[in-house]
Amino acid sequence: MKRILVLLAHPLIESSTINRTLVEALSKHDQTTIHNLYQAYPDFQVDVEQEKKLLLYHNIIIFVFPIYWYSTPSLLKEWQDRVLEYGFAYGTKGNKLHGKTLLCMTSTGSPESTYQSDDNQGSIMKTLLMPIEKMAQDTGFNYIEPLTLYGSRTAIEEDRLTPHINHCLNKINALLSEE
Template sequence: MRKVLVIFAHPKYEHSEVNQALIRSIEGLEGVTIRDLYELYPDFNIDVQSEQELLFEHEIILFQHPFYWYSCPPLLKQWMDLVLEFGWAYGPGGIYLKGKYLLSSITSGGSSEAYQPDGKNRFTLEELLRPFEQTAYLCKMEYLPYFHIGGTHRIKDDELNQKSLDFQKLVFHLRDAEKIVSESLPHLEQNLS
């Protein structure tokens, strides 16, 4: 069983039914650690050593956040800037994330159709998530296809329940599968450009 570290960042978590449902679906699962960055670091004063120790102890790193201005909320960016240090995560001596997996799990108000070349946002999510993919590459991690729930402002209860189950199945798979192969991950939405 692999250990899964969920780095969760939502500055208005109490207003997000979708993110609440996703987190609830994996809370208390054996081998899964959830780090709510806005709960832990409301002042943005991140304990780098503690975060690095947790990264070192886990094989799967999952970034869970709303898609803010084609990126992540500011505290997750701050976390990345400080925790993924030169000489620790990448560069000479930066070996501590090598061979681990990174996956982006995002929510957006915009629908999946909005993230197409002919859609409102002009680019696919795969294209817009390239900085996260490059981060994984720089840290010698394997970047896995993303998980996305779009149209969060209009999602129906039954669809949210299904998406939460899909997310839970994904986390179980990441934790328990004998081998992780991108093409075999359950219920991942992939935009092909």
């Protein structure tokens, strides 16, 4: 049976309607473990061995985080720097994550137009998330195209939150049903 690890990296989850609602929906899957990094490591002292155990136990890893100033929250970067060690996640014997799936579910406060390139030829979100995509390639993860809710400040009023959550859940169900 496939198991999902949701690595929640939101420093203010208590005041986040969007990410909190998404994580609550994701938690309804029996195979899902929700791991709130800011709750577990308020001092940023990541327990590397515990995090490795979680990664080894799960098949699908989902990073859930808001985009802050065109980047990930700092604890998610700290987690990557500490946990994805040579000999574990990469290097000659670092194949422990090979074949696992990685999916990012992000949100932005600003509308999608803020994330358009100056030449209006597309979104810069792929560029912003390139470090995670490259990390996934280097560590053997199967990287899935990210799911982003733009303009989260108005998503509820504009009735965009429920369709976004349904889209995320459909993606999870598809991943769970893949051979």
